[in-house]
Amino acid sequence: MAADSYDAIVVGAGLGGLSAGLSLAMSGKSVLVLERQDGPGGNAHAFQRGPYTFDPAIHVTAHGFGIEFLNVYLETLGVSDRVDLTMMHSLYDVDIDGSRYTLPVGLEAVVQYLADRFPSEADGIARYVDACARTTHESQAPPPRVALKDLDAMMQALPMLFKYRTSTLESAIEEFVQDPQAKAVLGAQWPYMGLPPSKLSFMAGTGVWMALMERGPVYVKGSFQKLADGLAERVAENGGEVVYGTTVSEIMVDGERVTGVRTEEGRELRSPLVVSNADAKLTFEELIGEERVPARFMKRVRRMKPSISAFMTYSACTLPLHEMDLSGEVFVYDHWDHDQTWADVEAGRPGGLWLSLPTLHDPSLAPEGEHLVIFTSLMPYDIGEPWEQAKERYTEQMLARAEQVLPGYRDSITFLDSATPETFERYTLAHEGAIYGWANTPNQTMPKRLPFETPISGLYLAGHWTDPGTGSVRCLLSGLRTAAAIEGHNDPIEFLGTLA
Helix, strand or coil, rough: CCCEEEEEEEEEEEEEHHHHHHHHHHCCCCEECCCCCCEHHHHHCEEEEEEEEEEECCEEEEECCCCCHHHHHHHHHCCHHHEEEEEEECCCEEEECCEEEECCCCCCHHHHHHHHHHHHHHHHHHHHHHHHHHHHHHHHHHCCCCCCCCCHHHHHHHHHHHHHHEEEEHHHHHCCCCCHHHHHHHHHCCCCCCCCCCCEHHHHHHHHHHHHHHCEEEEEEEEEEEEEEEEEEHHHHHCCCCECCCCCCEEEEEEEEEEEEEECCCEECCCCCEEECCHHHHHHHHHHHHCCHHHHHCCCCCCCEECCCEEEEEEEECCHHHCCCCCCCCEEEECCCCCHHHHHHHCCCCCEEEEEEECCCHHHCCCCCCCCEEEEEEEEECCCCHHHHHHHHHHHHHHHHHHCCCCCHHHHHHEEEEECHHHHHCCCCCCCCCCCCCCHHHHHCCHHHHHHHCCCCEEEECCCCEEECHHHHHHHHHHHHHHHHHCCCCCCHHHHCCCC
8 A cells, every 4th residue: 555545445355346446447546445354355255275275155156147247247357368267067956855956057948847847837937937037137127217206117118127026036936836846946046145935035036046047157267266366456457456454444434425444553545435345234333433324324224134144064075976966056955845944044953055066167176086065054143052162063964964965975074164154254244244245135135225325425335235236246246336336327337338
């Protein structure tokens, strides 16, 4: 940090913060990105354990739906030659009480696959997937150029969006499909968004599903750290700075305008623009202080509910997973009723489980002859006892459940570590280890999340606490949208075109 003042300061080098910082740097602004950890990425910040490379929280991403947003984004910002995107061969596996489904890539392929297994629901499944596709397209379309008072015109332009904007995933599925097992398989991907179908926003859940399904899940070869590194490198190449090991203790405000930040060491760095990629509660309650935030906005922040956290095991094994006909992602359930699974989660029992097997599509993450197995369970922060004494017991429960899906796994383990909700809180400073930002309920989805532009002049947000929400691509888009707004552009895709 050679200078004491910048055109823009970004707090946090997660994907949203890096996206905003790079876009602003390419627009000609002097940019400083400050990160408390020793490298960029946030939830995408990989860690090494001996010869193994683990992604802590992000395991797949998608090109986008309708347009290949990720490819266009990476190409325009000059990152595509630093990131090797590897396509996964299937969408995911669903293992429910011993029954296995392997969903293929492609909308038509998924419809046919599920119709073959649930022939009495074939028509309903096709109509449901079509409704998902049309709603997702409408959610991505630029808003019609009409006044808010002309709701009839907006409803005619975006009928599916208006119909499903407050729906849950479950209510949308039940409109078309009645078979309990078919419904369970259609909603099986819900742990990606942290809530069961009965509570999960249809808009949040189906957008991710469509993006993954249309062209297939994508993995960044070498770990998602490569994506974060590429973005950070491009910030520096465009005249910006990314500084690690530096904690912001205060976002400084004078009256109703932001003036810069103060670091934990006491250094004041001035800027008329600050983009916070940090936890939203932390941003307003601690970095700024509630007394400096307009009361009406602060009331909205307090009313919003953060997402759940997770318990994760990170392991390596010598089991020949490549011979077991598995997808890179496997959702694992003991119950056909997802609400029963959620009851387990809320009671502090492992549930909302999924296996990530990254070495099936990227063998470079482990030595030859070994595979990585990452097993995730959604988990509340408070389980009624200290995590320090519960961690070993939960690890054993996770290993026992993984063994049922991967026979021989436990005896072949060569490395094992675990992360609790306290681990995620410690590394990300997210409220109680929330891994999805705000919970993805219908009343906290997309525009109902916090806006990227705040009531404090010059202060903006980026990341999954703001619109459009949870997911790596959505975080990248959030940073792009924030930069677009700062530069006076309403359409982030049009703004991206100006950076080419």
